[in-house]
Amino acid sequence: MKKYDAIIIGSGQAGTPLARRLAGKGWKVAIIERQYTGGTCINYGCTPTKAMVASAKNAFQARRASEYGITVGTVSVNLPALIARKNKIVTDFRSSTERSLVSIANIELIYGEAFFSGPKQVTISLKEGGKTTCTAEYIFINTGGRTAVPAIEGLQNVPYLTSTTILDAVSIPAHLLIIGGSYIALEFGQMFRRYGSQVTILEHSPRFLPKEDEDIADEMKRILTEEGITIHLGVAIQKVAQDTNNTVTITIIIDGKEQIITGSTLLLAAGRVPNTDQLQLHETGVETDERGYIKVNDRLETAVPGIYALGDVKGGPAFTHISYNDYLVVFKNLVDHANISVTKRMVPYCMFTDPELGRVGMNEEEAKKSGLNFKVAKLPMAYVARGVETGETRGLMKAIVDVDTKKILGVGILGAQGGELMSLLQIAMLGDITYEQLRENIFSHPTYSESINNLFMALDNH
Numbered sequence: 001m002k003k004y005d006a007i008i009i010g011s012g013q014a015g016t017p018l019a020r021r022l023a024g025k026g027w028k029v030a031i032i033e034r035q036y037t038g039g040t041c042i043n044y045g046c047t048p049t050k051a052m053v054a055s056a057k058n059a060f061q062a063r064r065a066s067e068y069g070i071t072v073g074t075v076s077v078n079l080p081a082l083i084a085r086k087n088k089i090v091t092d093f094r095s096s097t098e099r100s101l102v103s104i105a106n107i108e109l110i111y112g113e114a115f116f117s118g119p120k121q122v123t124i125s126l127k128e129g130g131k132t133t134c135t136a137e138y139i140f141i142n143t144g145g146r147t148a149v150p151a152i153e154g155l156q157n158v159p160y161l162t163s164t165t166i167l168d169a170v171s172i173p174a175h176l177l178i179i180g181g182s183y184i185a186l187e188f189g190q191m192f193r194r195y196g197s198q199v200t201i202l203e204h205s206p207r208f209l210p211k212e213d214e215d216i217a218d219e220m221k222r223i224l225t226e227e228g229i230t231i232h233l234g235v236a237i238q239k240v241a242q243d244t245n246n247t248v249t250i251t252i253i254i255d256g257k258e259q260i261i262t263g264s265t266l267l268l269a270a271g272r273v274p275n276t277d278q279l280q281l282h283e284t285g286v287e288t289d290e291r292g293y294i295k296v297n298d299r300l301e302t303a304v305p306g307i308y309a310l311g312d313v314k315g316g317p318a319f320t321h322i323s324y325n326d327y328l329v330v331f332k333n334l335v336d337h338a339n340i341s342v343t344k345r346m347v348p349y350c351m352f353t354d355p356e357l358g359r360v361g362m363n364e365e366e367a368k369k370s371g372l373n374f375k376v377a378k379l380p381m382a383y384v385a386r387g388v389e390t391g392e393t394r395g396l397m398k399a400i401v402d403v404d405t406k407k408i409l410g411v412g413i414l415g416a417q418g419g420e421l422m423s424l425l426q427i428a429m430l431g432d433i434t435y436e437q438l439r440e441n442i443f444s445h446p447t448y449s450e451s452i453n454n455l456f457m458a459l460d461n462h
């Protein structure tokens with residue numbers, strides 16, 4: 001049996017950089033990938049979706065051209081061409097990830113499906129055929145997740161798309177029905193609406209974007225509705241069927257009343273499940289919670305010393321940057337003997353609708369519960385000079401500040417460059433820069449960042 005210093009299962013956003021860094025320290029590393037290097041983010045997640053969101057934005061802007069005094073002909077969407085563009089970006093990213101692994105002497109990239117066959121022993125069903133077994137003192141599980149398929153009557157008989165299969169759609173759906181109303185539903189919903197589909201979102205929660213403040217969620221809903229997307233909230237899906245004309249029929253209950261919703265195509269966007277079921281974790285003693293996520297401590301070590309879980313497979317916020325930070329935490333604790341916990345890290349995120357929503361820290365509802373002495377700064381994007389000049393006036397900026405320390409507690413920016421503006425304020429939070437300093441800071445005119453002066457000036461009016 002081959003012995004390594006470390007075995008990494010999954011070449012996701014934690015496993016890949018971890019392999020490189022450990023190998024750089026002289027460790028002999030095996031990284032096992034059952035499909036494509038780079039994992040979800042590069043192959044089925046962030047990279048392809050943001051490439052396709054960019055195409056959707058161009059279609060949207062082209063249709064608005066006359067608002068800017070520009071005349072264009074009829075705008076049409078060439079789906080094969082936009083998918084080819086996306087594929088080129090994905091395959092470039094994927095191959096550079098693969099090259100970065102195979103070019104390092106201490107790393108062995110093994111293509112195949114890994115599972116535990118002993119406490120510190122991993123067997124791989126090799127892609128090229130056959131099996132091999134290896135062992136290591138350190139094992140890192142970075143196997144990510146996949147689309148959840150909710151238990152809905154009739155679903156097994158209806159062809160449905162997932163966030164993965166829709167990336168290779170061969171035609172633009174006439175009417176896309178989406179189960180779920182969060183990241184995947186909104187990003188794909190707006191994208192396909194802009195490609196020309198009719199879009200209906202069916203969300204279980206009675207409140208739109210329940211993790212966000214109501215004013216932000218309301219504005220997001222207004223924007224999407226204005227673009228022609230239908231959003232149903234508080235939906236209990238009873239059953240799904242497809243008739244002989246291929247029409248998808250969904251029976252739902254809202255406010256106790258039954259309704260029938262029909263469309264041409266169904267997309268599942270009701271969350272994800274972890275890739276733990278095929279790992280044979282019972283062979284090791286690694287524990288999972290009731291939803292299958294691997295249980296870890298604040299340093300991401302599982303119940304078995306020397307076995308770690310990183311990224312989506314351990315539950316909690318499921319973002320690429322969190323998976324990447326997981327690698328840093330594990331690497332620094334293990335190799336640099338640091339003492340880093342994941343409990344107090346900032347979790348910024350961005351929903352890539354257009355306009356996008358950038359968020360970090362406390363929102364207003366959390367601030368109320370915290371008992372802190374806080375104030376809320378708010379500025380509509382319609383008051384942002386650059387937004388008006390650019391024709392990007394939808395959304396609002398919002399920051400929560402501590403009245404006593406003047407520090408920023410949290411930020412929510414639904415607007416053009418919302419992710420970038422949020423990141424700028426995140427840096428201020430990291431550096432303990434107060435809102436008073438930002439209110440009077442000189443920003444270049446006319447940038448979106450300049451509106452941070454006005455955002456905090458708005459506090460003076462409270």
Ligand SMILES: Cc1cc2nc3c(=O)[nH]c(=O)nc-3n(C[C@H](O)[C@H](O)[C@H](O)COP(=O)(O)OP(=O)(O)OC[C@H]3O[C@@H](n4cnc5c(N)ncnc54)[C@H](O)[C@@H]3O)c2cc1C
Binds near residue numbers: 036040045323
């Ligand atoms: C449509 C979509 C859009 C997204 N957009 C964003 C975004 O804009 N920003 C953002 O931050 N996050 C986004 N995410 C979330 C982000 O993609 C994930 O949080 C991130 O990829 C998690 O990475 P990971 O390291 O946990 O594992 P993954 O990237 O999921 O990698 C896991 C790897 O393990 C492999 N694997 C699994 N089981 C085995 C096994 N038994 N043996 C061998 N290999 C195995 C898989 O093939 C995969 O390559 C998006 C997700 C989706 C689905």
Ligand SMILES: NC(=O)c1ccc[n+]([C@@H]2O[C@H](COP(=O)([O-])OP(=O)(O)OC[C@H]3O[C@@H](n4cnc5c(N)ncnc54)[C@H](O)[C@@H]3O)[C@@H](O)[C@H]2O)c1
Binds near residue numbers: 271272
């Ligand atoms: N921009 C980004 O960072 C980005 C983009 C896409 C995905 N992601 C990540 O991918 C993960 C998965 O995204 P997602 O949007 O699928 O899941 P999610 O877990 O964020 O949301 C799932 C939604 O589906 C709803 N739902 C669940 N079952 C339902 C049912 N039977 N009927 C109707 N509604 C139902 C839930 O109430 C919830 O609002 C997220 O955790 C997110 O972190 C991130």
